[in-house]
Amino acid sequence: MSLKKLAIVTGSNKGIGFAIVKGLCERFQGDVYLTARNVTKGQEAVSKLKALGYNPLFHQLDITSETSINKFRDHIKNQQGGIDILINNAGVFATTSLPVGEVAEQDVGVNYFGTLKVCEALFPLLRENARVVNVSSSAGHLGRIPSADLRAKLKDPNLTIENLNLLMKEYVRSVKEGKNVENSWGTNAYSVSKVGLSALTIIQQRIFDQELPNRNIAINHVHPGWVKTDMNSTGKSTIDEGARSSLFVALDGTALKGKYIWWDCRIVEWDGPLPQ
Secondary structure, three states: OOOOOEEEEOOOOOHHHHHHHHHHHHHOOOEEEEEEOOHHHHHHHHHHHHHOOOOOEEEEOOOOOHHHHHHHHHHHHHHOOOEEEEEEOOOOOOOOOOOHHHHHHHHHHHHHHHHHHHHHHHHHHEEEEEEEEEEOOHHHOHHHOOOHHHHHHHOOOOOOHHHHHHHHHHHHHHHHOOOOOOOOOOOOHHHHHHHHHHHHHHHHHHHHHHOOOOOOOEEEEEOOOOEOOOOOOOOOEOHHHHOHHHHHHHHHOOOOOOOEEOOOOOEEOOOOOOOO
16 A cells, blocks of 8 residues: 555546646645546546656546446555545536537536545545545636525535535426526526535535544635636637646645635635626
8 A cells, every 4th residue: 555645636638637637746746646537548648648757647437437436446545545635627518419408417417416426435535634626617606596595505504415416406307397597597507517516615615624533624616717628619728727726726725625716826705706
C-alpha cells in the first residue's frame, strides 16, 4: 500500500479534467489518478501527459456504473489506502437532438446522481484535511431556477440529500410529463443538474462539519468559466484557464468550505445575484 498522498480527477481524459490532472502533476506532491470511462481514451491521455514529462496513474471509472465505481473504490483502498484530493469533474451536456425526457434523464443522471454515487463510495476513504471539488457551472447558480418556492427548497439549510434526490427525480418526471415549465423548473436540464450538484455540495459540507471524529474535510463547488471543449464549442477560455478554479480550491484555498468559486477564483454567493 502506498503511503503517498493521492489526488483523483474524474472524467479527465480530455478538456478541463485533463488540464486539472496536468496542473496537479505540476504542483501536487503525490500520486495523481487520471480516470476515464473509456480505457483506450484514458490510456491515450496518460501517454500525452507522459510525453510532457508527467507521470499520472490511470484507472477506468464510469460514474454511472456502480460496478465500475466499486472496482475503483476497492483499487484505491487496497493500493493507496486513502484520498487527499477528489475532483468530481465527470459530466455530460446531453445532445438536444434527443427527446427532452432523455436529455433531462441523462444530464441529471450523470451530473447529479453519478457524482453522488462516486461521493458515497469514495468519501469513507478521504483522509484528514482532504479537499473535494465539485465542478459545477455558472448554469448551477441558484438564480437559474425560475421558481422562488423551488429556490427556497434548494437552499433550505435543513435540506437533506434524500430530499434533494426527490427534487431531482421530481424534475425529471416533470419533463417527461411535459410539465417542467408549468412546475416552474424552466427548460434547461443541464442547468437543473448543476444547480442540484451545487446544492449537494452545500449539504455535503454541512455533513462533514458535523461528523465525529471530525476529519476537517472541505468541499467546494466551482464554475470553470466559458471554456472551449467538446461539450462547448463556442467557449472562449482554454482548458488550462478552465482548470484554474478547481486547482485553486484544491491546492491554495485551504480555508474555504462549502463555497461557490467563480472562474477567476472569486467567492460568489450561490443564492445571490448572478455575476457577470
